[in-house]
Amino acid sequence: GDSVTQMEGPVTxxxxxxxxxxxxxxxxxxxxxxxxxxxPGEGLQLLLKATKADDKGSNKGFEATYRKETTSxxxxxxxxxxxxxxxxxxxxxxxxxxxxxxxxxxxxGTILTVHP
Amino acid sequence: NAGVTQTPKFxxxxxxxxxxxxxxxxxxxxxxxxxxxxxxxxxxxxxYSASEGTTDKGEVPNGYNVSRLNKRExxxxxxxxxxxxxxxxxxxxxxxxxxxTQYFGPGTRLTVL
Numbered sequence: 580g581d582s583v584t585q586m587e588g589p590v591t592x593x594x595x596x597x598x599x600x601x602x603x604x605x606x607x608x609x610x611x612x613x614x615x616x617x618x619p620g621e622g623l624q625l626l627l628k629a630t631k632a633d634d635k636g637s638n639k640g641f642e643a644t645y646r647k648e649t650t651s652x653x654x655x656x657x658x659x660x661x662x663x664x665x666x667x668x669x670x671x672x673x674x675x676x677x678x679x680x681x682x683x684x685x686x687x688g689t690i691l692t693v694h695p
Numbered sequence: 696n697a698g699v700t701q702t703p704k705f706x707x708x709x710x711x712x713x714x715x716x717x718x719x720x721x722x723x724x725x726x727x728x729x730x731x732x733x734x735x736x737x738x739x740x741x742x743y744s745a746s747e748g749t750t751d752k753g754e755v756p757n758g759y760n761v762s763r764l765n766k767r768e769x770x771x772x773x774x775x776x777x778x779x780x781x782x783x784x785x786x787x788x789x790x791x792x793x794x795x796t797q798y799f800g801p802g803t804r805l806t807v808l
């Protein structure tokens with residue numbers, strides 16, 4: 580079935596360091612891919628998304644490119660800030676078309692801590 | 696515009712008790728979802744409702760029931776709570792026309808003793 584695998588965490592970085600969080604997926608068809616962020620004590624917020632192969636999603640300095648050939652959607656940021664400390668979730672919608680009703684399949688989440 | 700709201704924010708139950716988690720959205724979305732979040736497991740879909748009057752099981756529906764009361768409201772009921780249902784529960788709704796983007800509520804932290 581459809582699944583999402585994220586790199587093992589937690590990740591601890593110093594401010595201004597480069598961030599990569601790996602994400603790979605398995606799906607039938609062509610899913611949309613997402614990164615959601617969860618700040619402490621809050622619900623999930625959409626960070627960025629890509630709906631087809633080679634699309635690049637970007638927001639707040641974060642980027643991820645939909646790579647169909649490697650079934651990946653790695654999250655990157657060139658210079659992290661303390662305020663980026665949060666849990667990051669990679670997710671996909673089912674690739675089965677309209678019957679999926681937009682159901683999201685999530686990875687297990689990666690905890691990011693950024694120190695000053 | 697409140698987005699997706701959930702009540703209560705915290706709840707403690709004893710094994711065997713029942714309760715209903717409430718969710719409402721004011722964005723006129725057709726699709727609504729209930730997820731549970733457990734450490735190291737991400738979010739897993741419990742039930743979803745593609746439109747008013749319809750509901751379907753997700754990945755982990757056992758022990759839960761849902762009601763799509765109207766277009767705005769989607770409730771989740773635990774008839775006989777078990778310790779395995781200790782979790783954080785999130786409600787979400789989806790934008791229309793479909794762009795696959797879901798908006799999440801702030802969550803309900805449930806502990807079953």
